[in-house]
Structure formats: C-alpha cells, structure tokens
Amino acid sequence: MNNSFFSDFGLFLTKRSADIAESAAEHLVVVLVSLLIATVVGVGIGVLVWNRPIARSLSIAGAGVGLTIPSMALLALLIPVLGLGWVPTIAGLAFYALLPIIRNTVVGLSEVPPAVSESAQGMGMGPVRTLFRVQLPMAWPVVLTGVRVSAQLSMGIAAIAAYVGGPGLGEMIFKGLSSLGSKNALNYALVGTVGVILLALLLDAAFVLIRRLTTSRGLRV
C-alpha cells in the first residue's frame, strides 16, 4: 500500500513537474511583489507616524484590526473592485503584510537613542539626512524582522488567493480538495501544501542571508 502510494506520488511529480514548478514560481513572485509594495508603504507609514503618538496608535491599531479580517472574506470583498487574478491577490497580500512592517518600523525608529539623533542634529544633519543616514540604518535590523514575519504570513495567505483566481500553489490545493475521491486529489493537495512549506523555509533562509548582508557589523551583537 505504502509502496504503491509513493510510486504513484513519484509518478505524479515527474508527470506534472512543469506545472508544479510554474505554480511554485508564481507563488513566490506574487509573495515577493506584494512584500515589496508592503515594505515601501509600511516603512513610509512607520517613518511618518513613529514620532506622533496619536497617528502611531491609530496606524498600528488600524493595521492590527485589518489583520483580523479573515483572508477569504477580504479576498472575496476585493473581487467587485479589483476583479479576479493577480491584482486582488497582490492587493490582499500587501494589506496583510503591512502590520508587522509598520509596527517594526515604529519600534525600530523609537529604539534609536535620542542622544544619537541629537548629535546628528548637532553636527548639522537635517531631519531627512538624519533619517536616511542614521535613524533608518539603525532601525534596519528590526524593520527587516518585520518584513520577514510578513513574508511567512504572505506565504500562507497566498495559497488562499486561488479562491479569487490568484496564481500559485493554492490552485493545486483547491483542485485537490474539490476533487476528493478522484485519483490525483491527494497528490494535488499534498504537492500544494508541502510546496508552500518548502517555499516558506527557502524564503526564510534567504532573509537570514539578506540580514547578514545589509546590517552594519557595528549593529550585530
């Protein structure tokens, strides 16, 4: 029984390898694109609000409430506005990825000692220069941790995006679940799920590398 399952699964993998690779690649691309958008927007919001108590609370609370909306519901709500396919998927994913990034940007910037910012000011750096040359580089490891958390979050949610016709491994999971009992149902679901897990692990490893490459040696403990 076991042997027949594995040989069967092996056959499925070889026969569908091109499909699987394409789905995996799409899955990765959709996650990376939405992550990039979320990083730009999230860091931007973080920079604007970190020093303003009311705006800071509002944006963190808002992003927190946003995260509690079930992803299936949000994606469904996006259909009338954005239609099906890549666009609603990326919009939805970017939305969920915002919270950890905004929150970590705010935390990272708040952790820069006031004395360091004051000495930057005292040496004649303007606020913008201080932000880009001192505050953001010092906050960077914390910001990057937020992006990393968002990346993991997006990997899982992206699978659900197949519901709105989004690309990626979710399609395979849905195909398997909707054809339970048929010959390849289990294989589809299994490939989709394990694929998402493997991609998530790979991306996480990539973040370890990015962190090493982009963090100043002076900040590493």
Added chain:
Amino acid sequence: MSETNSRPAAGARIVLRDVTKTYPGQAGPAVDSFSMDIAPGELIMFVGPSGCGKTTTMKMINRIIEPTSGSITIDGEDVLSLDPNELRRRIGYVIQQIGLFPHMTIAENISVVPKLLSWDKKRTRDRVEELLAVVELDPKTYAARYPRQLSGGQQQRVGVARALAADPPVMLMDEPFGATDPITREKLQTEFLRLQEKLSKTIVFVTHDFDEAVRLGDRIAVLSERSQIEQFDTPANILANPANDYVSQFVGHGAALKRLGLIPVNQATLGPAVPVRGAIEVGINDSLRNALDLLVLSGGTPVAVVDAHGRVVGSIDIERISAVLGAEIVPSALTGARP
C-alpha cells in the same frame, strides 16, 4: 586665566545678549535674559545644579534650542540669521551620552562633518588619521572598528575627535566626561587641557562638578535658577572671593585646598635646600596641593623641592604655602585673619 591673552586666537568671540528661553505653557522663563562675552580661545565653564538652565543656555548657541528672544553672535555674525545646519557644521558638539553612530566605523563617525562639507576623500582620510593621533588612539588599530568595540573612555575621545573634525572655532560640550569613572575622567580632563593648550578653541563647557570647573576653566560662570549668573570669574578669584552665599555653597568645603591645586610650587618663596628625608620630595611644577599632601606625610618637616632634573632647589613648609594664598589676589580678605 592671564595666559588666555597670549594664546593664538584660533577661536571665535561669542556674545550673548539678553538671551531668553520661555517654553510654552510654563509660567517663568527657563533662561532669563542671559548676557555674556566670551573671548576667542577662552574655555568657559557653566556650573550649576541640574535644572538651572545651563544646558539650555548652551544649546541655544547652536540652536538645538531656539531662543525666545535676545541675540547671539559668533565673531560678529548673528547666529539666528544663519541656516541652522550650516551653523552647526562650524560648531563642535560633544554630549555626555557621546552619541556615536553605532552603525558606522570610528573613521566614518569622524568623517561625518567633513562629508557634509564635501571635503574630498584624501583630505577627509588624512584628517581622520590626524585626529585619531591627537586623541591618542592609534589610527591603524581603531579607524576600522565600531563604537561598541571601544571602552567608554575611548568612545568619548572619538566623540571629541568627531567634534573637532572640521576644525570648528567653537566647541560646545555638555558634561562630556560625566559618565566615565573617576580615573578615566581625570585622564580625559588632563588630555583635554593639553589639547586645548594647542588648539585654543572657544569652548563652552557645561558641568555640575565644581572641581571639574576649577580644573579646566579659564573662567567659571556659577549659575542659579533661570540661568542667572551668580558669579563669572577665574577659578582662583571665585575660590578666594565667592560673590555670595550661593556661590560659597557651590564652592563647598576645602576652598583653600582647591586653590592650592591651581598654584604650582614655584609660586611659593622656597626655603633653604634641606637634605632629602627618605623619598619625600615635590617637583617645582607640581601643585601646592601636592606639596601639602606630602607635608602631611612628612609630619610637618619641610619637604624638599626638586627641579625637572631631580636636583634639590629648595624646601617648602606649611607657612610658606599659606603665605602664597595670603599674597594671592586679595591680601585684604586674609590680613584680618592673619597675625
């Protein structure tokens, strides 16, 4: 003190006129009508208790805090009409927490202002090496290190080097040695004095430590609430003639001892050379305070005074030390107390 005038005038003249700072929502001003003339190359100490407005006053000079009213000029130029960032690049700024940038190497930290001033790479690199040597950190060892790899004292030296990077005529220092241990602090103070001897910057130095003020300052401003100047004079004059009870209280006990710490042995009229008893001898350029310290150990018998080559040139005893204090500055204040 008097040698201020003989130093090369590398610093700038700072004039504060009726400088006032009122924070919104506060009844009284934090700094009330502060006026002061600071000569080029002078090292001025602001001393006072916490919250008296001494730091606020200092920070108005480089406009980290904007004055509510009054005028500040540096070499005749109105500080308030300049672009604040341009202004600050010409004023060295050292704070107690040092504020080195942890993500930059020591060399990069020192290069910040030269880069802002668009110096070329070679000039910046040469300047970094020169400054590290000035603050006694070997450039080969330290230039590529990060702040966290340095001790507190070393970090503070880098802080001073960074402030000196573009050779600013004016330096503002806010308790720069306050967070270091006593031994490191004394070493940093000695090095700082030696440095100032060469550089002759105009320095405003804030401290709450009166002994530090006596040790370093050309003139000391003793400040009370709302940054009111209770007395502004040389350390010797303040110790000999405190203007009022507030200043006396600040001077604290042992004013005479503190004065002796400022006067070298060669100011005293030495007695006849005596045979050296044991190893008790004092250098002619040491302070009278050290001489007194040794006299206590010698049991009161005169201590031999030796010159730089170790030759005995005379002796000193308690009466001769007292005579120096009596003769210094204001004989009238002490003649009543002396027979």
